[in-house]
Amino acid sequence: MFGYLKRSLAVAMATLTLAACQVIPGGGTVDRAPPVENPNAGLPDAESLPTDEARHRVALLVPLSGTNGEVGQSIANATTMALLDTGADSLRITTYDTAGGAESAARRALADGNKLILGPLLRDNVGAVLAQARPAQVPLITFSNDISVARSDVFVMGHAPEQSVARTANFAIDQGARNFAALVPSGEYGDRVLAALRLSLETRNARLVTFERFDRGNRSIISAAGRLRERGGYDTVLIGDGARLAIMAAAELKDAGAALPSLIGTELWAGDISLTQNAQMRGAWFAAVPDERYRQFAQSYESRFGAQPYRISTLGYDAVLLSLRIARDWRPGTRFPTERLTDDGGFIGLDGAFRFLGTGVGERAMEVRQVGNGTFSVADPAPTRF
Known part of the structure; x- marks a missing residue:
């Protein structure tokens, strides 16, 4: 099942850090990186596509300019790396800039004969791309982390916060936690985190005692944490935001050195040493x-492009590995075999084991990390396969 991708990764790792995180709306968690010089280096030119019929044509739809241009370029660079690292010559990946309009980018990609679309990055662009791709029977593997856009022809590859919350809550329950509280931001992300916590607790006969919402970007999380502490009655608190606000809340929720309440977080904490x-x-x-393969990938990326990658760029790399795996039984010029994406055994990539459900939701094998004194440790390793 995993043999081909494991061999591909072995090649990649032979040639192949983490920073503060931000959230791209609908696009997942990413690391800050400086701009890449000569950003179009190594990218195919959509205006001068060759006419060969021996390769599978795959479109990469990401922003290459504007607010998320650096993120999109980092993903594009990662797809180029995957092709180089594996020595693959069966795919031709052409990049289309969605900054000028996702619908027009999708239209150009389909006119050029692409049979699979990797992207878009943003959830809000999925509908426009799908409107063009579905009539042509071309599936999407989107880099968004919003599982609400998943369909039988839209596969969500991003790291969903719901899965992070479920994994951590279940681990906490295994350690004896029973009564939970939550601090979640106002808005969609907070809604998703809270709903995931509720569902996880219901399936394990644990309970959500209380919760508080707060406004991001100000000190309201301190007031919310104070109200939560006064109320009491819980042994574990989920803080559904990034490291900076989590640290502010923790100072209100518990005393240094106190065992309880236990604190749990989301994937937004990954990589923030603070x-x-x-x-x-x-x-x-x-x-x-898991981060082990990412560290090697980041070193190789920096040596090639002179900058650290955005954390989300591994999705581009893994999407290429996935395409190569399926391309073994895919005849060039024919419809992409979408049914192969839902292989029960899943796939292996830089971010570990993953698989797509029939609904299009990407399921990730996640590890549980524990915050220590100056370092993180793995409290419960990620499964290596499904």
Whole structure:
């Protein structure tokens, strides 16, 4: 099942850090990186596509300019790396800039004969791309982390916060947690996190005692955490936001060195070393995809492009590995075999094991990490296969 991708990764790793995180709306968690010089280096030119029929034509739809241009370029660079690292000559990946309009980018990609679309990056662009792709029977593998856009022909590859919350909550329950509280931001992300926590607790006969919402970008999380502490009655608190706000909340929720309440977080905590420098955060848990292969990937990326990649760029790399795996039984010029994406055994990539359900939702094998004094440790390793 995993043999081909494992061999591909072995080649990649032979040639192949983490920074503060931000959230791209609908696009998942990414790391800050400086702009890449000569951003179009190594990218195919959509205006001068060759006419060969021996390769599978795959379109990459990402923004190459505007607010998320650096993120899109990082993903594009990662797809180029995957082709180089594997020595693959069966795919021709052409990049189309969605910054000028996702619908027009999709229209150009289909006119050029592409049979699979990798992207778009943003959830809000999925509908426009799908409107063009569905009549042509061309599936999408989107880099968004919003599972609400998943369909039988839209496969969500991003790291969904719902899965991170479920993994961590279940681990906490295994350690004895029974009564939970939550601090979640106002808005869609907070709604998703809270709903995932509720569902996880219901399936394990644990309970959500209370929760508080707060406004991002100000100190309202401190007030919300104070109200939560006064109320009491819980042994574990989910803080559904990034490291900076989590640290502010932790100072209100518990005393340094206190065992309870236990603190748990989401995938937004991944890679932020500031968590390990705060006494109240010691012992906190969160779930994220494994990082071992990412570190090697980041070193290789920097040597090639002179900058650190955005964390989300591994999705581009893994999407190529996935396409190569399926391309073994895919005749060029024919419809992409969408049914192969829902192989029960899943696939292996830089971010570990993953698989797509029939609904289009991408399921990730995540590890649980514990915040220590100056470092993170793995409290529960990610499964290596499904």
